Amino acid sequence: MTSPVTELPAPGPGGGDKPRGVDRVLSWIERAGNALPHPVVLFTALFGVVAVVSTALALADVSVTVPGTDDTKQITGLLTGEGVRWLVENLVTNFASFPPIAAVLLMIMAVGVAEKAGLLETAMRATLARAPRAFLPYLVALVACQAHMMSDVAAIVLPPLAAVVFKSAGRHPAAGLIGGFACVTAGYAAGATIGSLDALYTGITQRAVEVLPDSHHVDVTILANYFFTATSSLALGLVGGFLISRVLEPRLPVWAAADEEPDEGVHLTPEQRRGLIRSALVVAVYAAVVLSLWLPDGAPLRGEGGALVPSPLLNGIVPVLFGAFLLGGMVYGATARTLTGSEGVVGAMTDSVKNMGGYVVMMFVAAQVIAVFNWSNLGVLLAVKAAALLESIGLTGFGALVAFVLLVSCLNLVVLSGSALWSLIGPVFVPAFMLLGMNPALSQAAFRIGDSATAVITPMNPYVFLVLALLQRYEPEARLGTLISRLAVFVVPFMVVWLAILAVFYGFDLPLGPGAGIGLK
Numbered sequence: 001m002t003s004p005v006t007e008l009p010a011p012g013p014g015g016g017d018k019p020r021g022v023d024r025v026l027s028w029i030e031r032a033g034n035a036l037p038h039p040v041v042l043f044t045a046l047f048g049v050v051a052v053v054s055t056a057l058a059l060a061d062v063s064v065t066v067p068g069t070d071d072t073k074q075i076t077g078l079l080t081g082e083g084v085r086w087l088v089e090n091l092v093t094n095f096a097s098f099p100p101i102a103a104v105l106l107m108i109m110a111v112g113v114a115e116k117a118g119l120l121e122t123a124m125r126a127t128l129a130r131a132p133r134a135f136l137p138y139l140v141a142l143v144a145c146q147a148h149m150m151s152d153v154a155a156i157v158l159p160p161l162a163a164v165v166f167k168s169a170g171r172h173p174a175a176g177l178i179g180g181f182a183c184v185t186a187g188y189a190a191g192a193t194i195g196s197l198d199a200l201y202t203g204i205t206q207r208a209v210e211v212l213p214d215s216h217h218v219d220v221t222i223l224a225n226y227f228f229t230a231t232s233s234l235a236l237g238l239v240g241g242f243l244i245s246r247v248l249e250p251r252l253p254v255w256a257a258a259d260e261e262p263d264e265g266v267h268l269t270p271e272q273r274r275g276l277i278r279s280a281l282v283v284a285v286y287a288a289v290v291l292s293l294w295l296p297d298g299a300p301l302r303g304e305g306g307a308l309v310p311s312p313l314l315n316g317i318v319p320v321l322f323g324a325f326l327l328g329g330m331v332y333g334a335t336a337r338t339l340t341g342s343e344g345v346v347g348a349m350t351d352s353v354k355n356m357g358g359y360v361v362m363m364f365v366a367a368q369v370i371a372v373f374n375w376s377n378l379g380v381l382l383a384v385k386a387a388a389l390l391e392s393i394g395l396t397g398f399g400a401l402v403a404f405v406l407l408v409s410c411l412n413l414v415v416l417s418g419s420a421l422w423s424l425i426g427p428v429f430v431p432a433f434m435l436l437g438m439n440p441a442l443s444q445a446a447f448r449i450g451d452s453a454t455a456v457i458t459p460m461n462p463y464v465f466l467v468l469a470l471l472q473r474y475e476p477e478a479r480l481g482t483l484i485s486r487l488a489v490f491v492v493p494f495m496v497v498w499l500a501i502l503a504v505f506y507g508f509d510l511p512l513g514p515g516a517g518i519g520l521k
Contacts, residue, residue: 039420043365046424050369054376055079064381067435071213073377086375091368098367100203100419101360103222103318105353107196110325111149112352113345117333119279120150121157122272128161129267133169137249138241140165140176144183145233145240149195154184155463160470172255174474178483179244181467182490185456187240189418189448190498192230194321197418198222204422205444207370208430211379215434221314222321224441224516225448232501239497240490247489255474275335279328286327290320309515359419366423373427383431396436398506401446402499404429408450409495413458418451434520441516445502453495456487 037045055077062075077083095101114120124143131139140162147154159181166176189197199222206220268276294301294313303311313320329348333339339348373379390400408421415421426447433443455461464483471478504510509518 039362039415039417040365042420043362043369043423047365047369047372050372050376050378051078051083054372054378055083057378057381058376062381064377064384066213066380066384067387073213073380075378075381076376078372078376083376087372090371090375094371095364095367098203098363098370099206100200101363101367103199103203104196104359105356106318106322107199107325108151108352108356109349110322110329111151111195113339113348114325114329114332115150115153116344116348116351117275117329117338118272118336119275119329119332120153121161122268122276122332122336124158124161126268126273126276128165131165131169133171135241136165136169136171137175137179137244138238140180141183141187141240141244142234142237144180145187145237146191146193147184148188148191148197149193151196152463154188155181156466158184159467163470163474172249172252172474174252174255174471175244175249177467177470177474178486179240179248181463182243182456182487183236183240185461185463186453186490186494187233187236188452188455190229190233190236190452192226192233194222194226194317198225199318200419201225201422201444201448204366204370204419204426205430205440207367207374208426209434209440211374211383211427211431212434213380215431218434218440218520219310219315219515220440220444221310221513221515222317223314224513225445226513227510228445228502228505228512229448232498235497235501236494239493243490243493248486251486253475271336275332275338278335279332282331283324283328286324314514362417362420363423366420370423370427379427379431382428383435386428386432387435390432390436398503400433400436401438401442401502401506404433404443404446405450405495405499408447409454412451412454414460416455416458416460421451422447437519439512439517439520441512442506442518445505445512449495449498449502453491453498457484457491459484 057075058077063072065072127143144158147158159177162176162180163173167173202220202222209215209218293299301313395403430440430443468483506518511517
C-alpha cells in the first residue's frame with residue numbers, strides 16, 4: 001500500500017506552491033525532527049557522553065551531598081578499571097531488570113488478543129452507534145480520551161469511525177475525523193483505562209527514583225496516576241466535545257452529503273453483539289473474584305496489617321489486567337469466530353510482540369544509560385544541581401511543574417516517542433522534584449500533560465498524514481497547514497484544563513492514585 005505521505009499535494013495554503021505562515025513553522029519543525037538521529041542512536045550517544053563526563057568528574061574527585069542528609073556520594077567513572085568491570089558484570093542485568101520491559105510486553109500480549117479478536121473496536125462501535133446527534137461530539141471525545149489502552153491503533157481506528165458516525169447522524173464527517181484524532185492524541189495519556197502506556201511510564205519512573213540513595217521505600221505502581229488520569233479524561237472529553245461542536249464544526253466548509261458514497265455503518269452484527277455481551281459478563285465475574293480476594297478482612301491480596309493500600313493487588317495489577325484483557329479477548333473471539341482456538345490466541349500474542357522489536361532495542365540502550373546514571377552517581381549530581389537551580393529562580397512549587405510541562409511540550413514536537421523522551425529526562429527531573437519534596441507520581445503526571453498536548457500538531461506524528469489523506473476525501477483542497485490549524489484549536493485548551501486539574505490535585509493535596517500523594521512521606 002502506498003504511504004499517504006507520497007500522495008499529498010503541496011502544503012502551501014490555498015493551493016499555492018510557496019509555503020508561508022504556519023507552513024513555514026511546520027516545515028522547520030519537520031526538518032528539526034528529521035535531523036534528530038534514531039532514538040537508539042540518540043541513547044547510544046548519550047551513553048558515550050555519560051561515560052566520558054562521569055570519568056572526567058571522577059578524575060577531578062567530584063562528590064555530591066544529598067540535601068537534608070549527611071550522605072556524600074563520590075562520582076565514579078565508567079571509563080576506569082572499576083567501571084569496565086561493573087559494566088561487564090551488569091550489562092545483561094541492567095536490561096533484564098529494567099522495569100518497563102516485562103510489564104509493557106505482558107500488557108501488549110493481552111491487549112493484542114483483545115485487539116486481534118475485534119473486541120476493542122466492537123466496544124467503540126457499540127458506544128458510538130446509538131449516540132444522540134447533539135451529544136455525539138462529546139461521546140466521541142470521551143471515548144477518544146480513553147483510547148490509549150489500544151496503543152497507536154486508536155489513532156488509526158477511532159478517527160475514521162468517528163467520521164462515519166458523524167456522517168450517519170447528518171453532521172460533518174470531517175468534524176468527527178479531526179475531532180476524534182485530536183482527542184485521541186492530545187488526550188492520549190489520560191483515561192480511566194489502564195494499558196501498556198501506564199506500564200511504560202511507571203517502569204521508567206521507578207528506575208528514575210532509584211537515582212537517589214535511600215529511595216527504595218518509594219514505590220510507583222501502575223495506578224500511581226489513576227485518579228488524576230480518570231478525572232482528566234472526563235474533563236478533557238467535555239472540553240473536546242465543546243471544541244468539536246462549537247469551534248471546529250461551524251468553521252468547516254459546507255459538506256455536500258448528497259455527493260458522497262454511503263459508508264459502512266457502525267451497527268453491530270448479531271455475532272459481535274453476543275461476543276461483546278459474553279466477554280463483558282466474563283470480565284465482570286473475573287473482576288468480582290479479584291475484588292473478593294482483596295476487599296474482605298483477612299483477604300490474601302491485602303497488604304501488611306490488612307491494608308488496602310499498599311497491597312499485593314496494587315503491586316501486581318499488571319498480571320491482573322493481563323488476565324482481564326486475555327479473558328475478554330478470548331471469549332469475544334470464540335463467540336464472534338474471529339479467533340480460531342488456541343492457535344489464534346497464541347498467534348495474536350505473537351504478532352503483537354513482533355511489533356515491539358524496535359521498542360525492545362531502544363529500551364536495551366536506555367536501560368544501560370539509566371543504570372550508568374545510577375551507578376556513577378552522576379544522576380544524583382544532576383538532580384541536586386537541577387533542584388538547586390529551580391530553587392534559585394523561585395520555581396519550587398506548582399510553578400516548577402508548569403515550567404516542566406512547557407519544556408516537555410516543546411521537546412515533544414521533535415521527540416514524539418514518549419518512552420524515549422521520558423527515559424531521557426526522567427532520571428534528572430524525577431529525583432530533582434523529589435529533592436523539592438514532590439512525589440514521583442506528580443512528576444509523571446506533569447509529564448503526561450506535556451507528552452500529549454502538542455503531539456497533535458507536530459509533522460513528526462505519522463498519523464497526521466493519515467488523517468490528512470482521509471480528510472481530502474471530504475475536502476480535496478485541504479492541505480497540511482489546513483489540518484494543523486484545525487488541530488491546533490485543541491492544544492491550548494487541553495493543556496490549560498489539564499494543568500488546572502493538576503493544580504486542584506496539588507492545591508488540595510489529593511492523591512493522584514492509590515497510595516500516591518502529592519508530596520513525599
